[in-house]
Amino acid sequence: MSNKVSTVAEALSERAKVALSGHSKNRFQAKGSVQIPQGLVDSLRHHLENGETHYPDRPGMLQLRKRIGKEVGKYLDGTRDESEVLITASEGEAVFVTILGLDLVPGGCILGSEGLLHQELFDWMGIEIRRLEDRSTSIAYWELNTKMGVKSCKGDLDTEIYAFGDILFGEEIEGLKLKPDTIVVGSLSSVLGIHGFDLGFVSAEASVLKAITAWKQASSICAPSPSQRVALWALGERP
Numbered sequence: 001m002s003n004k005v006s007t008v009a010e011a012l013s014e015r016a017k018v019a020l021s022g023h024s025k026n027r028f029q030a031k032g033s034v035q036i037p038q039g040l041v042d043s044l045r046h047h048l049e050n051g052e053t054h055y056p057d058r059p060g061m062l063q064l065r066k067r068i069g070k071e072v073g074k075y076l077d078g079t080r081d082e083s084e085v086l087i088t089a090s091e092g093e094a095v096f097v098t099i100l101g102l103d104l105v106p107g108g109c110i111l112g113s114e115g116l117l118h119q120e121l122f123d124w125m126g127i128e129i130r131r132l133e134d135r136s137t138s139i140a141y142w143e144l145n146t147k148m149g150v151k152s153c154k155g156d157l158d159t160e161i162y163a164f165g166d167i168l169f170g171e172e173i174e175g176l177k178l179k180p181d182t183i184v185v186g187s188l189s190s191v192l193g194i195h196g197f198d199l200g201f202v203s204a205e206a207s208v209l210k211a212i213t214a215w216k217q218a219s220s221i222c223a224p225s226p227s228q229r230v231a232l233w234a235l236g237e238r239p
Contacts, residue, residue, distance in 0.1 A: 060087025091187035091200035101212030111140040166190035
């Protein structure tokens with residue numbers, strides 16, 4: 001146990017370096033001055049003037065978790081409850097705490113393919129990526145924004161982690177149907193479109209999300225209120 005704790009402690013201290021390395025390649029990174037819509041400025045001012053100067057709920061703002069649960073539900077048997085959604089500081093953090101919550105480090109392995117979006121993070125954490133044909137492990141990690149395609153998510157594994165990337169709030173993905181207990185991670189970057197307001201999320205059954213949330217709390221407590229308000233504003237919520 002002590003070896004595991006020290007390994008995780010080291011991972012937590014280095015998480016920001018990995019996240020920053022990956023974020024530098026983000027296609028939404030701003031160049032030059034950032035243009036923030038006046039309506040968004042007015043919205044943020046409204047919430048600040050009405051006393052929103054404190055930490056939000058640790059799992060994330062209720063309205064945002066409900067919205068994500070509804071979107072995720074399109075590909076499951078039904079809407080995920082707000083208690084089954086956790087807001088994170090980025091998609092990278094969502095993947096990171098999910099791997100920790102599933103007890104995959106040190107020395108864990110998942111099914112997947114080379115060249116994953118978060119391959120650097122998996123490599124650093126010592127997570128072995130096995131070939132898709134190898135069914136000797138019970139956890140699979142699929143990425144929607146790769147060339148694997150929708151059909152690749154169909155399998156009989158015990159646990160599936162499905163990364164939507166940043167396209168969850170776009171057009172509905174035709175033909176995509178996930179197992180009811182699938183763990184879904186994703187990004188809100190394309191919704192925000194503004195560098196500095198990035199957010200991610202994890203959605204899973206409550207019993208599974210509880211362990212993931214514990215690592216999230218140790219990692220960064222909660223995602224900033226302004227970032228979550230920006231996401232809600234971008235999704236159409238107005239004061």
